[in-house]
Structures are given as structure tokens and as C-alpha cells.
Amino acid sequence: MSGRVRRLLARTFLAAAAAASAGCAAMKVEPWDRDLLAEKKMSFTPAPLESAIDDHVYFSKEGSTGGQGVGGGGCGCN
Amino acid sequence: MTPPPGGTPRRVSALRARLGAAACLLVAAGARSAAAQIPDSTTTPDTSWNPDSTRAPVAASSPSYRWQFDGAGLLYSEKGRAKVIEPQARITRLFPDGQTLSATLGLDVITGASPTGAIPTTTVQTTTTPSGNVQTATANEVPTHPFNDLREGLDLEWTKPFGGWLTPSLGTHFSREKDYRSVGGTAKLSVAMMRKLTTVTVGAGYNEDRVDPVGGTRAPLADGSVLLGTGANPKRVRSALAGVSRVLTRRWLFGVTGSRSTEHGYLTDPYKVISVLDTTGAPTSDVVTESRPTSRTRYDVLASSVYHLTQNILYASYRYYWDDWGVTSHTADARYRVELSNQSFFQPHIRYYFQTRANFFQFGLPQGAPLPEFATSDARLGDLRTITLGATYGFHPHAGPGEVTLRAEYLRQWGKGSGGDQDGGEFEGEGAPAASSGRIDFIPPESIGSIVVGYSIPF
Numbered sequence: 001m002s003g004r005v006r007r008l009l010a011r012t013f014l015a016a017a018a019a020a021s022a023g024c025a026a027m028k029v030e031p032w033d034r035d036l037l038a039e040k041k042m043s044f045t046p047a048p049l050e051s052a053i054d055d056h057v058y059f060s061k062e063g064s065t066g067g068q069g070v071g072g073g074g075c076g077c078n
Numbered sequence: 079m080t081p082p083p084g085g086t087p088r089r090v091s092a093l094r095a096r097l098g099a100a101a102c103l104l105v106a107a108g109a110r111s112a113a114a115q116i117p118d119s120t121t122t123p124d125t126s127w128n129p130d131s132t133r134a135p136v137a138a139s140s141p142s143y144r145w146q147f148d149g150a151g152l153l154y155s156e157k158g159r160a161k162v163i164e165p166q167a168r169i170t171r172l173f174p175d176g177q178t179l180s181a182t183l184g185l186d187v188i189t190g191a192s193p194t195g196a197i198p199t200t201t202v203q204t205t206t207t208p209s210g211n212v213q214t215a216t217a218n219e220v221p222t223h224p225f226n227d228l229r230e231g232l233d234l235e236w237t238k239p240f241g242g243w244l245t246p247s248l249g250t251h252f253s254r255e256k257d258y259r260s261v262g263g264t265a266k267l268s269v270a271m272m273r274k275l276t277t278v279t280v281g282a283g284y285n286e287d288r289v290d291p292v293g294g295t296r297a298p299l300a301d302g303s304v305l306l307g308t309g310a311n312p313k314r315v316r317s318a319l320a321g322v323s324r325v326l327t328r329r330w331l332f333g334v335t336g337s338r339s340t341e342h343g344y345l346t347d348p349y350k351v352i353s354v355l356d357t358t359g360a361p362t363s364d365v366v367t368e369s370r371p372t373s374r375t376r377y378d379v380l381a382s383s384v385y386h387l388t389q390n391i392l393y394a395s396y397r398y399y400w401d402d403w404g405v406t407s408h409t410a411d412a413r414y415r416v417e418l419s420n421q422s423f424f425q426p427h428i429r430y431y432f433q434t435r436a437n438f439f440q441f442g443l444p445q446g447a448p449l450p451e452f453a454t455s456d457a458r459l460g461d462l463r464t465i466t467l468g469a470t471y472g473f474h475p476h477a478g479p480g481e482v483t484l485r486a487e488y489l490r491q492w493g494k495g496s497g498g499d500q501d502g503g504e505f506e507g508e509g510a511p512a513a514s515s516g517r518i519d520f521i522p523p524e525s526i527g528s529i530v531v532g533y534s535i536p537f
Contacts, residue, residue: 053530
């Protein structure tokens with residue numbers, strides 16, 4: 001991957017992060033409005049064990065990995 | 079609302095405001111830790127951040143529970159190849175102050191066959207493994223070698239929130255299989271800010287792995303008879319992660335995470351081989367071992383969204399990945415949770431994966447030509463596509479507590495690369511050799527089915 005594309009991706013990431021942290025500050029979600037957000041199913045990984053199994057399957061069948069965390073149990077995955 | 083006798087609308091409004099303020103204080107103060115000290119209390123769950131995920135809000139767990147058990151079992155079958163049974167169990171201790179300590183035990187029982195890396199030909203192929211076994215591959219089929227393995231893994235994780243806004247997390251893991259051992263640790267720190275609407279997470283991990291090939295480590299790009307040694311080969315993995323998530327609206331959670339990992343050491347697949355091609359470009363019956371670089375740096379950026387519609391929930395994510403081996407990939411994933419009732423849900427799932435090949439990937443090596451420094455024909459490093467279709471059904475059993483989930487999925491994976499005949503047939507895929515006759519898919523479509531059964535219960 002060229003350095004230009006990497007810089008573009010890095011800027012995209014920073015822009016998204018900035019938008020997420022600041023640009024949406026005008027959207028107020030008060031504590032008493034967080035009933036839906038507090039539900040277990042309103043998370044990025046509502047079923048962590050199944051997600052771990054999925055990661056293992058895809059790690060053994062594809063050439064790329066990552067996105068969900070750091071580290072984790074490695075495998076030979078022949 | 080009807081005013082009470084003798085009351086006025088202004089007094090009702092004031093009462094409503096006080097009730098609202100009380101509810102606000104209850105939630106904002108972190109009801110989970112407060113309520114944990116009151117047995118059997120039913121409280122409004124807080125929205126501090128889930129230590130189990132880099133960006134997810136905490137589950138609406140009832141603090142009256144002290145333990146949580148999660149179990150999942152995978153049944154996995156590749157048509158004509160590997161079969162896997164993978165049970166996982168996790169027990170979590172929930173402390174009153176929000177601290178959690180969990181242990182996850184997992185097993186993998188694997189049997190079947192795995193592609194050798196050699197390309198299919200129209201003739202029968204015979205190869206000899208390092209342990210002396212002679213394998214015969216059927217004509218026009220991808221050559222495979224039989225294998226079986228048992229993987230055992232243990233993960234421990236500790237998380238403790240401080241002050242309602244700072245959540246460190248430490249983890250360690252150990253796993254071993256016949257020819258591989260992994261020991262590692264992770265550390266993460268999540269900081270909730272802007273009234274807990276934004277969470278920034280940073281993390282790092284380190285793995286100290288050892289690859290111990292059955293029959294010894296074979297010399298790269300050789301016929302397999304030369305051994306470099308019989309000891310284990312080190313492999314070290316360092317990873318770092320940074321992410322930010324944001325509650326955009328009452329119904330919408332969004333996050334972006336970037337991570338980088340570096341691998342050093344023995345990264346070659348010890349059992350893969352590459353076909354040797356004759357002067358016409360057709361594969362011979364000879365093969366040589368593959369060779370990969372001893373370092374790899376991976377990057378990925380993941381954007382995730384969870385949106386709560388009136389009742390149902392849409393999960394969507396996109397990941398872009400690239401590494402210094404030349405592999406790039408795009409992964410799009412979507413799940414739609416349909417609430418059937420308070421007691422059950424149905425969740426269809428679709429995933430699409432697109433990958434470009436590593437820059438040292440090739441289907442075969444020309445006989446007599448100078449050998450490259452690195453070469454592999456492992457389909458997992460070639461041009462590859464995967465599509466996944468599946469669905470989950472979850473319910474709370476009438477006869478007991480907890481939640482049961484049943485998931486079935488179908489994966490279809492295929493690559494790019496085929497050889498045509500010598501009379502003007504097409505060659506697809508860079509470096510694709512000719513088949514000796516007829517048209518052959520070098521990475522034919524593969525069908526995979528899986529079933530996952532899950533069970534969770536707090537107690």
C-alpha cells in the first residue's frame with residue numbers, strides 16, 4: 001500500500017474520531033434517555049464468546065485479521 | 079395527568095421535575111455499583127462502558143447476580159476437508175464495585191484434511207510428508223494432507239472501573255496444540271468522557287508463541303527432505319489498538335478502531351508446498367516447501383455501528399486491512415436482530431470478504447529457474463472471497479433461567495486462479511500455470527457449514 005493511501009486512511013480515521021468525539025456534541029443524549037443504550041444487545045459485541053469463535057474461524061480461513069482487540073490466543077491453524 | 083385535589087398544574091410540574099432529577103441522579107451516579115449492595119434490587123442500569131469490549135456500553139446486568147456463566151459450542155464442517163468441534167466456557171465473577179474477573183476455557187478438536195498448497199493436475203500426485211507418509215492426490219482435485227489436532231486454551235481477564243470514567247483491563251492467555259504454543263498478555267484502558275457519551279480506548283498486547291512442526295522444520299524452497307532442526311521456532315507478536323466510540327443519539331452507537339500488529343519469527347506454514355512447473359508451465363508431480371518472510375506488519379481500521387430501531391437492532395461494520403506482505407482486504411458485516419417477543423429474537427447475518435494476494439504468492443515455481451526469496455501458494459494468501467450467510471435464533475427457555483441461542487451459518491469461499499489447456503485456454507490469476515489438459519480451478523469454491531449453540535445465565 002502506498003504512503004499516500006495510508007495517509008488518506010489515517011486522515012479518514014482521525015476525521016471520524018473527531019466527528020465522533022466533537023462534531024456530534026450538539027446531539028445531547030441525557031442520562032435518562034439511555035435506556036435503550038443500556039441494554040446488553042446494544043453493544044458492538046453482544047455475544048463475546050461467539051465473536052471469539054468467529055474470529056478463530058476466519059483467522060484460519062483468510063489472510064487478514066484484526067479489528068476486535070489486541071492479542072488473543074494464537075493458533076497454528078493449518 | 080389529573081391534578082390532585084387542591085393541587086395546581088405548577089405543583090404537578092414541580093413534582094415531575096423533582097422525580098426527573100432523582101431519576102437522573104440515580105442513573106448518572108452509576109446505579110450498578112450502588113445497587114449491588116442492595117440484594118435483589120431492581121435498578122436502572124447505568125451506561126458506563128463495557129470493559130469486555132473496546133467500545134461497547136455495559137450490559138444491563140442485574141447487580142444482584144454474583145456470577146455469570148457463558149457457554150458456546152461450535153460444530154464446523156468443510157465439505158470433504160476439516161471438521162471442528164469447539165466448546166468454550168466462561169465463568170465471570172461480578173464484584174459489587176463493578177470489578178470483574180473472568181476465566182475462559184476452550185477446546186478445539188480438529189480432524190480431516192487441509193490443502194497442501196500444490197495445485198490440482200489432471201494426473202495423480204504423490205508426495206511424501208516429513209514423517210515419511212506417502213500421500214496420493216486424486217486427479218483434478220486440490221491435493222490435501224490429513225491431520226488431526228487438539229487445541230486447549232485458557233484466558234483470564236480482570237477489569238475494574240475507577241471513578242465511573244476510567245476502566246483498566248488486564249488479560250492473559252495460554253493455548254497449546256500439537257505443534258503450536260501461545261502465551262500472551264493484553265492491557266487496555268478506557269476513558270469515558272463528555273458525560274460518558276464518548277469513550278476512548280487504548281490497548282496493547284504481546285504474544286510469545288512457539289511453532290514446533292511435526293517431523294521437524296523443513297528447509298524452505300526445498301524438496302522437504304532437508305531439515306533445519308527439530309526444535310521449536312519462536313514467533314513474537316506485538317499489537318496496539320486505539321479507538322473511539324460515541325453515543326450519537328439515544329438509539330445510535332458508533333465507533334472507529336485502528337490497530338497495528340507486528341509479527342517476528344517463524345511465519346511460514348510448515349506443511350505447505352508449492353508445485354514445480356515444467357517448461358510448458360504445466361505442473362509436474364514435484365513440489366517444494368514454501369518460504370515466507372520472518373516479519374509481518376498488519377494494520378486495520380474498523381468502523382462499527384449499532385442502531386436501535388423501534389424494536390429491532392441493526393449491527394453493521396466495515397473493516398479495511400492491509401499489511402506489508404501486500405495483502406489488503408475489505409470486510410463488510412451486517413446483522414439485523416428482530417425481536418419476536420420479550421422472550422425470543424431472530425437475527426439474520428451476512429458478511430462479505432474480499433482479499434488481494436500477497437506479493438510473493440504464486441501457484442507454482444518454474445523448474446530450473448532461479449528460486450525467489452519467498453514464495454507460497456497457500457490459498458489464504460491468494461486472491462480470495464468469502465461470503466457468509468446465517469441466522470441466529472435466541473430464546474429464554476420456559477423451563478429454566480438463562481438464554482439459549484442457536485446459530486447456523488453457511489460460508490462460501492473461492493479464489494481467483496485457474497489453468498486452461500494448451501490450445502488457447504485462458505489463464506486467470508497472475509502467475510497461473512497451465513493445466514496439463516482441460517480447465518482446472520486452482521482455488522475451487524469451498525463450502526463450509528457451522529452451527530453454534532450458546533447459553534448464558536447469571537446466578
